[in-house]
Amino acid sequence: MGMRQVLTLLSIIGGMLLLTGIAAYSQGDIRFVKDSAFDDPMRPPVKFHHDAHNQKAGITECNVCHHMYEDGEKLEYEASIGMECSQCHLSQNDNSKMDLIRAYHLQCRGCHLKESAGPVLCGECHQKTDQ
Amino acid sequence: MHAIYEIISGPMVWLAFGIFILGSLYRLFSMGRLALKKDAVVFSYMSIYYALRSIVHWIVPFASVNMRKHPVMTLVAFVFHICLFVVPIFLFAHIIMIHEAWQINWVYIPNLAADVMTLAVIGACIFFFCRRLILPEVRYLTTYSDFLILAGVAAPFITGFWSFHQYPGHVAAGILHILSGEIILVMIPFTRLSHMLFFPFTRGYAGSEFGGVRNAKDW
Numbered sequence: 001m002g003m004r005q006v007l008t009l010l011s012i013i014g015g016m017l018l019l020t021g022i023a024a025y026s027q028g029d030i031r032f033v034k035d036s037a038f039d040d041p042m043r044p045p046v047k048f049h050h051d052a053h054n055q056k057a058g059i060t061e062c063n064v065c066h067h068m069y070e071d072g073e074k075l076e077y078e079a080s081i082g083m084e085c086s087q088c089h090l091s092q093n094d095n096s097k098m099d100l101i102r103a104y105h106l107q108c109r110g111c112h113l114k115e116s117a118g119p120v121l122c123g124e125c126h127q128k129t130d131q
Numbered sequence: 132m133h134a135i136y137e138i139i140s141g142p143m144v145w146l147a148f149g150i151f152i153l154g155s156l157y158r159l160f161s162m163g164r165l166a167l168k169k170d171a172v173v174f175s176y177m178s179i180y181y182a183l184r185s186i187v188h189w190i191v192p193f194a195s196v197n198m199r200k201h202p203v204m205t206l207v208a209f210v211f212h213i214c215l216f217v218v219p220i221f222l223f224a225h226i227i228m229i230h231e232a233w234q235i236n237w238v239y240i241p242n243l244a245a246d247v248m249t250l251a252v253i254g255a256c257i258f259f260f261c262r263r264l265i266l267p268e269v270r271y272l273t274t275y276s277d278f279l280i281l282a283g284v285a286a287p288f289i290t291g292f293w294s295f296h297q298y299p300g301h302v303a304a305g306i307l308h309i310l311s312g313e314i315i316l317v318m319i320p321f322t323r324l325s326h327m328l329f330f331p332f333t334r335g336y337a338g339s340e341f342g343g344v345r346n347a348k349d350w
Contacts, residue, residue, distance in 0.1 A: 042223050042242060096236075098227065098230045098236050099234075101230075102230055102231050105231055106231065113133070116133040116134070117133070120136055121136070121302055121306075122224055122295075122305070123294055123295070123301050123305065124302060
Protein backbone atom coordinates (compact mmCIF):
# COMPACT_ATOMS: atom_id res chain seq x y z
CA MET A 1 0.00 0.00 0.00
CA GLY A 2 1.52 3.33 -1.14
CA MET A 3 1.48 6.57 0.77
CA ARG A 4 -1.23 7.95 -1.49
CA GLN A 5 -3.50 4.96 -0.86
CA VAL A 6 -2.92 5.22 2.89
CA LEU A 7 -3.84 8.91 2.74
CA THR A 8 -6.94 8.14 0.68
CA LEU A 9 -8.00 5.45 3.12
CA LEU A 10 -7.34 7.71 6.09
CA SER A 11 -9.28 10.56 4.54
CA ILE A 12 -12.21 8.23 3.82
CA ILE A 13 -12.15 6.99 7.42
CA GLY A 14 -11.75 10.57 8.66
CA GLY A 15 -14.64 11.71 6.50
CA MET A 16 -16.84 8.93 7.82
CA LEU A 17 -15.94 9.79 11.39
CA LEU A 18 -16.68 13.45 10.72
CA LEU A 19 -20.08 12.63 9.20
CA THR A 20 -20.89 10.40 12.14
CA GLY A 21 -19.92 13.22 14.48
CA ILE A 22 -22.12 15.71 12.66
CA ALA A 23 -25.00 13.24 12.70
CA ALA A 24 -24.53 12.66 16.42
CA TYR A 25 -24.69 16.38 17.10
CA SER A 26 -27.48 17.12 14.66
CA GLN A 27 -31.12 17.10 15.67
CA GLY A 28 -31.25 13.48 14.63
CA ASP A 29 -30.03 12.61 18.05
CA ILE A 30 -31.48 15.21 20.36
CA ARG A 31 -31.55 13.48 23.71
CA PHE A 32 -33.28 16.10 25.82
CA VAL A 33 -35.58 19.01 25.25
CA LYS A 34 -33.55 21.76 26.84
CA ASP A 35 -34.01 25.49 27.03
CA SER A 36 -31.44 27.88 28.46
CA ALA A 37 -34.27 29.81 30.13
CA PHE A 38 -34.79 26.97 32.60
CA ASP A 39 -31.86 27.69 34.88
CA ASP A 40 -33.52 26.22 37.98
CA PRO A 41 -35.95 23.56 36.76
CA MET A 42 -38.61 22.02 39.00
CA ARG A 43 -38.52 18.76 37.03
CA PRO A 44 -35.87 16.80 35.10
CA PRO A 45 -35.58 17.69 31.39
CA VAL A 46 -37.62 15.67 28.88
CA LYS A 47 -35.95 12.84 26.97
CA PHE A 48 -36.73 13.21 23.29
CA HIS A 49 -35.52 11.41 20.18
CA HIS A 50 -36.35 13.73 17.33
CA ASP A 51 -36.27 11.33 14.38
CA ALA A 52 -37.78 8.35 16.16
CA HIS A 53 -40.60 10.56 17.45
CA ASN A 54 -41.41 12.01 14.05
CA GLN A 55 -41.31 8.64 12.36
CA LYS A 56 -43.74 7.26 14.92
CA ALA A 57 -45.96 10.35 14.80
CA GLY A 58 -45.80 10.58 11.01
CA ILE A 59 -44.62 14.19 11.10
CA THR A 60 -42.86 15.30 7.92
CA GLU A 61 -43.26 19.08 8.07
CA CYS A 62 -40.79 20.85 10.36
CA ASN A 63 -43.17 23.64 11.29
CA VAL A 64 -45.73 21.29 12.77
CA CYS A 65 -43.57 21.76 15.87
CA HIS A 66 -41.05 24.44 14.87
CA HIS A 67 -43.80 26.95 14.18
CA MET A 68 -43.49 30.66 13.40
CA TYR A 69 -46.20 33.16 14.19
CA GLU A 70 -46.71 36.73 13.03
CA ASP A 71 -49.52 38.87 14.45
CA GLY A 72 -51.14 35.77 15.87
CA GLU A 73 -51.15 34.00 12.51
CA LYS A 74 -49.12 30.85 11.88
CA LEU A 75 -46.83 31.32 8.87
CA GLU A 76 -47.37 28.39 6.54
CA TYR A 77 -43.96 28.32 4.88
CA GLU A 78 -41.78 29.46 7.78
CA ALA A 79 -40.13 27.42 10.49
CA SER A 80 -38.27 28.24 13.68
CA ILE A 81 -35.63 25.52 13.42
CA GLY A 82 -32.60 26.11 15.62
CA MET A 83 -34.42 28.54 17.88
CA GLU A 84 -35.21 27.89 21.51
CA CYS A 85 -38.89 28.22 22.37
CA SER A 86 -37.96 30.89 24.93
CA GLN A 87 -36.78 33.20 22.15
CA CYS A 88 -40.40 33.93 21.31
CA HIS A 89 -42.30 32.61 24.31
CA LEU A 90 -40.33 34.68 26.82
CA SER A 91 -39.88 37.71 24.57
CA GLN A 92 -42.90 39.70 25.64
CA ASN A 93 -42.62 41.73 28.82
CA ASP A 94 -45.57 40.12 30.53
CA ASN A 95 -44.27 36.61 29.82
CA SER A 96 -43.04 34.52 32.70
CA LYS A 97 -41.40 31.12 33.01
CA MET A 98 -44.92 29.83 33.63
CA ASP A 99 -45.92 31.00 30.15
CA LEU A 100 -42.89 29.27 28.66
CA ILE A 101 -43.72 26.02 30.46
CA ARG A 102 -47.29 26.40 29.26
CA ALA A 103 -46.06 26.75 25.66
CA TYR A 104 -43.97 23.59 25.95
CA HIS A 105 -46.78 21.64 27.61
CA LEU A 106 -49.42 22.71 25.10
CA GLN A 107 -47.04 21.86 22.27
CA CYS A 108 -46.18 18.35 23.46
CA ARG A 109 -48.94 17.23 25.81
CA GLY A 110 -51.63 19.14 23.92
CA CYS A 111 -50.80 17.26 20.74
CA HIS A 112 -50.59 13.93 22.58
CA LEU A 113 -54.06 14.50 24.00
CA LYS A 114 -55.43 15.57 20.62
CA GLU A 115 -53.96 12.52 18.88
CA SER A 116 -54.66 10.14 21.82
CA ALA A 117 -51.06 8.99 21.56
CA GLY A 118 -47.93 9.63 23.54
CA PRO A 119 -47.26 10.50 27.18
CA VAL A 120 -49.55 12.89 29.09
CA LEU A 121 -48.80 12.43 32.81
CA CYS A 122 -45.99 14.50 34.39
CA GLY A 123 -43.66 11.60 35.11
CA GLU A 124 -44.07 10.05 31.67
CA CYS A 125 -42.04 12.88 30.08
CA HIS A 126 -40.08 14.33 33.01
CA GLN A 127 -38.36 11.06 33.83
CA LYS A 128 -35.98 10.86 36.74
CA THR A 129 -32.65 9.70 35.39
CA ASP A 130 -31.23 8.50 38.71
CA GLN A 131 -33.32 5.32 38.62
CA MET B 132 -55.34 5.08 28.85
CA HIS B 133 -55.85 8.40 27.03
CA ALA B 134 -59.61 8.00 27.18
CA ILE B 135 -59.53 7.32 30.93
CA TYR B 136 -57.13 10.21 31.50
CA GLU B 137 -59.25 12.62 29.49
CA ILE B 138 -62.39 11.75 31.46
CA ILE B 139 -60.85 11.92 34.94
CA SER B 140 -58.78 15.03 34.25
CA GLY B 141 -61.59 16.87 32.45
CA PRO B 142 -65.32 16.46 33.14
CA MET B 143 -64.81 14.53 36.36
CA VAL B 144 -62.83 17.38 37.91
CA TRP B 145 -65.77 19.73 37.25
CA LEU B 146 -68.19 17.14 38.57
CA ALA B 147 -66.16 16.60 41.76
CA PHE B 148 -65.84 20.33 42.48
CA GLY B 149 -69.51 20.84 41.60
CA ILE B 150 -70.68 18.17 44.04
CA PHE B 151 -68.25 19.47 46.67
CA ILE B 152 -69.43 23.10 46.42
CA LEU B 153 -73.15 22.53 45.85
CA GLY B 154 -73.20 19.65 48.35
CA SER B 155 -71.52 21.88 50.94
CA LEU B 156 -74.07 24.64 50.42
CA TYR B 157 -76.92 22.12 50.64
CA ARG B 158 -75.54 20.64 53.86
CA LEU B 159 -75.08 24.09 55.44
CA PHE B 160 -78.61 25.20 54.55
CA SER B 161 -80.30 21.94 55.53
CA MET B 162 -78.41 21.88 58.83
CA GLY B 163 -79.49 25.47 59.45
CA ARG B 164 -83.11 24.56 58.73
CA LEU B 165 -82.91 21.54 61.04
CA ALA B 166 -81.48 23.68 63.83
CA LEU B 167 -84.28 26.22 63.34
CA LYS B 168 -86.89 23.44 63.59
CA LYS B 169 -85.46 21.43 66.49
CA ASP B 170 -83.37 23.90 68.48
CA ALA B 171 -84.21 27.47 67.47
CA VAL B 172 -82.49 28.81 70.59
CA VAL B 173 -79.18 28.21 68.81
CA PHE B 174 -79.91 31.22 66.62
CA SER B 175 -80.87 33.55 69.43
CA TYR B 176 -77.85 32.60 71.56
CA MET B 177 -75.36 32.92 68.69
CA SER B 178 -73.06 35.88 69.22
CA ILE B 179 -70.47 36.94 66.63
CA TYR B 180 -68.09 38.24 69.29
CA TYR B 181 -68.08 35.13 71.51
CA ALA B 182 -68.10 32.83 68.46
CA LEU B 183 -64.99 34.49 67.02
CA ARG B 184 -63.34 34.61 70.47
CA SER B 185 -63.72 30.86 70.76
CA ILE B 186 -62.74 30.04 67.16
CA VAL B 187 -59.57 32.17 67.35
CA HIS B 188 -58.68 30.62 70.70
CA TRP B 189 -59.09 27.08 69.44
CA ILE B 190 -57.03 27.57 66.27
CA VAL B 191 -54.01 28.62 68.32
CA PRO B 192 -51.93 25.52 69.15
CA PHE B 193 -51.82 24.67 72.88
CA ALA B 194 -53.95 27.69 73.85
CA SER B 195 -56.63 25.45 75.40
CA VAL B 196 -56.35 23.23 78.46
CA ASN B 197 -57.56 20.23 76.48
CA MET B 198 -54.78 20.68 73.94
CA ARG B 199 -52.16 20.88 76.67
CA LYS B 200 -53.53 17.65 78.12
CA HIS B 201 -52.94 15.86 74.79
CA PRO B 202 -49.74 17.43 73.43
CA VAL B 203 -48.92 14.70 70.88
CA MET B 204 -52.44 14.65 69.44
CA THR B 205 -52.44 18.45 69.30
CA LEU B 206 -49.12 18.61 67.48
CA VAL B 207 -50.07 15.89 64.97
CA ALA B 208 -53.53 17.38 64.37
CA PHE B 209 -52.17 20.87 63.66
CA VAL B 210 -49.35 19.65 61.41
CA PHE B 211 -51.80 17.36 59.61
CA HIS B 212 -54.40 20.05 58.90
CA ILE B 213 -51.84 22.65 57.79
CA CYS B 214 -50.08 20.25 55.40
CA LEU B 215 -53.40 18.84 54.16
CA PHE B 216 -54.29 22.25 52.73
CA VAL B 217 -50.88 23.72 51.89
CA VAL B 218 -49.66 20.82 49.73
CA PRO B 219 -52.51 20.56 47.21
CA ILE B 220 -52.98 24.34 46.92
CA PHE B 221 -49.33 25.38 46.68
CA LEU B 222 -47.84 22.43 44.78
CA PHE B 223 -46.02 23.52 41.62
CA ALA B 224 -47.42 20.65 39.54
CA HIS B 225 -50.99 21.72 40.41
CA ILE B 226 -50.35 25.42 39.83
CA ILE B 227 -48.82 24.81 36.40
CA MET B 228 -52.00 22.98 35.37
CA ILE B 229 -54.13 25.87 36.64
CA HIS B 230 -51.89 28.22 34.68
CA GLU B 231 -52.24 26.13 31.52
CA ALA B 232 -56.00 26.24 31.80
CA TRP B 233 -56.61 29.85 32.88
CA GLN B 234 -53.24 31.63 32.79
CA ILE B 235 -53.38 32.51 36.47
CA ASN B 236 -50.86 31.37 39.05
CA TRP B 237 -49.75 32.00 42.60
CA VAL B 238 -46.81 31.32 44.86
CA TYR B 239 -45.61 27.71 45.08
CA ILE B 240 -43.59 25.72 47.61
CA PRO B 241 -40.35 23.87 46.74
CA ASN B 242 -40.71 20.19 45.83
CA LEU B 243 -38.73 19.15 48.90
CA ALA B 244 -41.15 21.01 51.20
CA ALA B 245 -44.07 19.31 49.45
CA ASP B 246 -42.36 15.95 49.95
CA VAL B 247 -41.85 16.50 53.67
CA MET B 248 -45.40 17.79 54.16
CA THR B 249 -46.86 14.88 52.17
CA LEU B 250 -45.06 12.39 54.39
CA ALA B 251 -46.33 14.33 57.42
CA VAL B 252 -49.93 13.89 56.21
CA ILE B 253 -49.43 10.16 55.59
CA GLY B 254 -47.72 9.75 58.97
CA ALA B 255 -50.54 11.64 60.70
CA CYS B 256 -53.12 9.37 59.06
CA ILE B 257 -51.25 6.34 60.42
CA PHE B 258 -51.19 8.02 63.85
CA PHE B 259 -54.96 8.66 63.75
CA PHE B 260 -55.53 5.07 62.63
CA CYS B 261 -53.53 3.66 65.56
CA ARG B 262 -55.20 6.07 67.97
CA ARG B 263 -58.64 4.88 66.92
CA LEU B 264 -57.56 1.29 67.53
CA ILE B 265 -55.68 1.76 70.80
CA LEU B 266 -57.46 4.43 72.88
CA PRO B 267 -60.66 2.86 74.31
CA GLU B 268 -62.56 6.17 74.51
CA VAL B 269 -61.88 6.82 70.82
CA ARG B 270 -62.36 3.22 69.79
CA TYR B 271 -65.84 3.30 71.35
CA LEU B 272 -66.83 6.11 68.94
CA THR B 273 -65.15 4.58 65.89
CA THR B 274 -67.01 2.98 63.01
CA TYR B 275 -65.71 1.36 59.83
CA SER B 276 -66.51 4.52 57.90
CA ASP B 277 -63.88 6.35 59.98
CA PHE B 278 -61.19 4.01 58.66
CA LEU B 279 -62.51 4.45 55.13
CA ILE B 280 -62.35 8.23 55.52
CA LEU B 281 -58.78 8.02 56.83
CA ALA B 282 -57.79 5.83 53.87
CA GLY B 283 -59.54 8.26 51.53
CA VAL B 284 -57.65 11.25 52.93
CA ALA B 285 -54.30 9.45 52.77
CA ALA B 286 -54.85 8.05 49.26
CA PRO B 287 -54.19 11.22 47.20
CA PHE B 288 -51.03 11.86 49.21
CA ILE B 289 -49.71 8.29 48.89
CA THR B 290 -50.45 8.14 45.15
CA GLY B 291 -49.11 11.66 44.61
CA PHE B 292 -45.84 10.81 46.34
CA TRP B 293 -45.62 7.57 44.36
CA SER B 294 -46.32 9.33 41.10
CA PHE B 295 -43.86 12.18 41.75
CA HIS B 296 -41.01 9.84 42.70
CA GLN B 297 -41.76 7.56 39.75
CA TYR B 298 -41.71 4.31 41.67
CA PRO B 299 -42.75 1.26 39.60
CA GLY B 300 -46.35 1.63 38.42
CA HIS B 301 -46.22 5.43 38.68
CA VAL B 302 -48.49 5.94 35.67
CA ALA B 303 -51.27 3.95 37.35
CA ALA B 304 -50.48 5.83 40.57
CA GLY B 305 -50.96 9.12 38.69
CA ILE B 306 -54.39 8.01 37.48
CA LEU B 307 -55.33 6.86 41.00
CA HIS B 308 -54.02 10.16 42.36
CA ILE B 309 -56.47 12.18 40.29
CA LEU B 310 -59.33 9.78 41.05
CA SER B 311 -58.71 9.69 44.80
CA GLY B 312 -58.54 13.49 44.91
CA GLU B 313 -61.93 13.67 43.23
CA ILE B 314 -63.40 11.05 45.55
CA ILE B 315 -62.26 12.92 48.68
CA LEU B 316 -63.77 16.18 47.39
CA VAL B 317 -67.12 14.46 46.91
CA MET B 318 -66.87 12.86 50.37
CA ILE B 319 -66.37 16.15 52.25
CA PRO B 320 -70.00 17.35 52.47
CA PHE B 321 -71.52 13.92 53.17
CA THR B 322 -69.22 12.31 55.74
CA ARG B 323 -67.56 13.24 59.04
CA LEU B 324 -65.21 15.31 56.89
CA SER B 325 -68.02 17.89 56.95
CA HIS B 326 -66.40 19.23 60.13
CA MET B 327 -64.54 21.33 57.55
CA LEU B 328 -67.86 23.12 56.90
CA PHE B 329 -69.45 22.97 60.35
CA PHE B 330 -66.55 23.78 62.68
CA PRO B 331 -67.17 27.56 62.70
CA PHE B 332 -70.78 26.93 63.74
CA THR B 333 -70.19 24.21 66.34
CA ARG B 334 -67.22 26.00 67.86
CA GLY B 335 -68.98 29.33 67.47
CA TYR B 336 -72.10 28.10 69.27
CA ALA B 337 -70.12 26.62 72.14
CA GLY B 338 -68.28 29.94 72.50
CA SER B 339 -71.56 31.88 72.36
CA GLU B 340 -73.31 29.80 74.97
CA PHE B 341 -70.35 29.79 77.35
CA GLY B 342 -69.54 33.47 76.84
CA GLY B 343 -72.97 35.03 76.45
CA VAL B 344 -75.16 32.79 78.65
CA ARG B 345 -72.90 31.29 81.30
CA ASN B 346 -70.39 34.17 81.40
CA ALA B 347 -67.59 31.60 81.17
CA LYS B 348 -64.78 30.61 78.85
CA ASP B 349 -64.98 27.43 76.80
CA TRP B 350 -61.33 26.40 77.03
